[in-house]
Amino acid sequence: xxxxxxxxxxxxxxxxxxxxxxxxxxxxxxxxxxxxxxxxxxxxxxxxxxxxxxxxxxxxxxxxxxxxxxxxxxxxxxxxxxxxxxxxxxxxxxxxxxxxxxxxxxxxxxxxxxxxxxxxxxxxxxxxxxxxxxxxxxxxxxxxxxxxxxxxxxxxxxxxxxxxxxxxxxxxxxxxxxxxxxxxxxxxxxxxxxxxxxxxxxxxxxxxxxxxxxxxxxxxxxxxxxxxxxxxxxxxxxxxxxxxxxxxxxxxxxxxxxxxxxxxxxxxxxxxxxxxxxxxxxxxxxxxxxxxxxxxxxxxxxxxxxxxxxxxxxxxxxxxxxxxxxxxxxxxxxxxxxxxxxxxxxxxxxxxxxxxxxxxxxxxxxxxxxxxxxxxxxxxxxxxxxxxxxxxxxxxxxxxxxxxxxxxxxxxxxxxxxxxxxxxxxxxxxxxxxxxxxxxxxxxxxxxxxxxxxxxxx
Numbered sequence: 180x181x182x183x184x185x186x187x188x189x190x191x192x193x194x195x196x197x198x199x200x201x202x203x204x205x206x207x208x209x210x211x212x213x214x215x216x217x218x219x220x221x222x223x224x225x226x227x228x229x230x231x232x233x234x235x236x237x238x239x240x241x242x243x244x245x246x247x248x249x250x251x252x253x254x255x256x257x258x259x260x261x262x263x264x265x266x267x268x269x270x271x272x273x274x275x276x277x278x279x280x281x282x283x284x285x286x287x288x289x290x291x292x293x294x295x296x297x298x299x300x301x302x303x304x305x306x307x308x309x310x311x312x313x314x315x316x317x318x319x320x321x322x323x324x325x326x327x328x329x330x331x332x333x334x335x336x337x338x339x340x341x342x343x344x345x346x347x348x349x350x351x352x353x354x355x356x357x358x359x360x361x362x363x364x365x366x367x368x369x370x371x372x373x374x375x376x377x378x379x380x381x382x383x384x385x386x387x388x389x390x391x392x393x394x395x396x397x398x399x400x401x402x403x404x405x406x407x408x409x410x411x412x413x414x415x416x417x418x419x420x421x422x423x424x425x426x427x428x429x430x431x432x433x434x435x436x437x438x439x440x441x442x443x444x445x446x447x448x449x450x451x452x453x454x455x456x457x458x459x460x461x462x463x464x465x466x467x468x469x470x471x472x473x474x475x476x477x478x479x480x481x482x483x484x485x486x487x488x489x490x491x492x493x494x495x496x497x498x499x500x501x502x503x504x505x506x507x508x509x510x511x512x513x514x515x516x517x518x519x520x521x522x523x524x525x526x527x528x529x530x531x532x533x534x535x536x537x538x539x540x541x542x543x544x545x546x547x548x549x550x551x552x553x554x555x556x557x558x559x560x561x562x563x564x565x566x567x568x569x570x571x572x573x574x575x576x577x578x579x580x581x582x583x584x585x586x587x588x589x590x591x592x593x594x595x596x597x598x599x600x601x602x603x604x605x606x607x608x609x610x611x612x613x614x615x616x617x618x619x620x621x622x623x624x625x626x627x628x629x630x631x632x633x634x635x636x637x
Contacts (some may be wrong), residue, residue, distance in 0.1 A: 192233035197537035213611035246310030350623035364528025419544035445479035449526035532557030548595025
């Protein structure tokens, strides 16, 4: 009989986000290594983009628990609005004080922002902690689990793993799909909240029997900050399922004489569309470019609240940009295979070396040339140099260099498709995870024997 592994992951199919794919692959391939996964995940909401095709290929007898996710932040916002109305009413009614008295002014709401930050620590999914923990404990008991596994972000999944480990005594492996404290997107304006967040990461790292990192840069960062626990960390990158691409059609929405390059995903923070749009404007004016360029944007159609079409219009390239929005996963892959070039938008600066979007591995599976806007040193560079697909890597902020790379790619006919390196095949990566799970079980067994009291043989 297979050993049961309780998998804790906030995102899981049919929810269509990058984090779903790694857990989907683990659930799909671990049974070949003697493990039967039981999944604890969040219940999809109306705001989630779902794709039922992601459920295909999962074990028929898969058990999935979906506890609800209380929206603590929505409740906090409602309280804040109520306090604001209360303050305005107090200001209108006046009271005994004069126009400049404290009583006549609405109270400051600064403390509500501070409180809301606590409700976002370690992340927006913290309301899932109680329900997720209860579901994990039930699953571990009901199915007589041998081990626990959690995947994050969201980091709340690791808190559930930590607490479940303490309650059940089961060995626990924590999988970091991104860095936690070293993540350049992560910052807190309040020292008390920042210290609490650091404390949470330290408790997770100390409590896990084994820790998996998605790149060697992340592993090295953790090992440098927790040198006494360096032996617990291992690197297992993301990957792709070769069978998902074997019969993948190449779909083009425009004429064959167009030079089509596609970006899949969404723009946020320093991952901005501006440099590529500037490069597109430059490319249009070059006489050596034989085919009219066309940029396809697949995914969320906005950047920081502004429509991508509006931003493209500011650069004068609206007629060269197709904003396609979100779509089923298979359809997006077909459009990428039908493109001449796949575009990966990263960013530079501190912390950028840790970032490696999960979408990159799908690009490898699609097998078309890749233009990566990424630093010359980092996880993205390392993956691409091993990927087996033609690639150009350029500074994310250098529009001229980006246009130069596109011109070179446009002038070189490329066969379809290229075969990516088997280094990133999901089956092989899940086999490595199975070894890590066994290491966690052995480590817990040794630790338990060391803590056991000695008995007098007489």
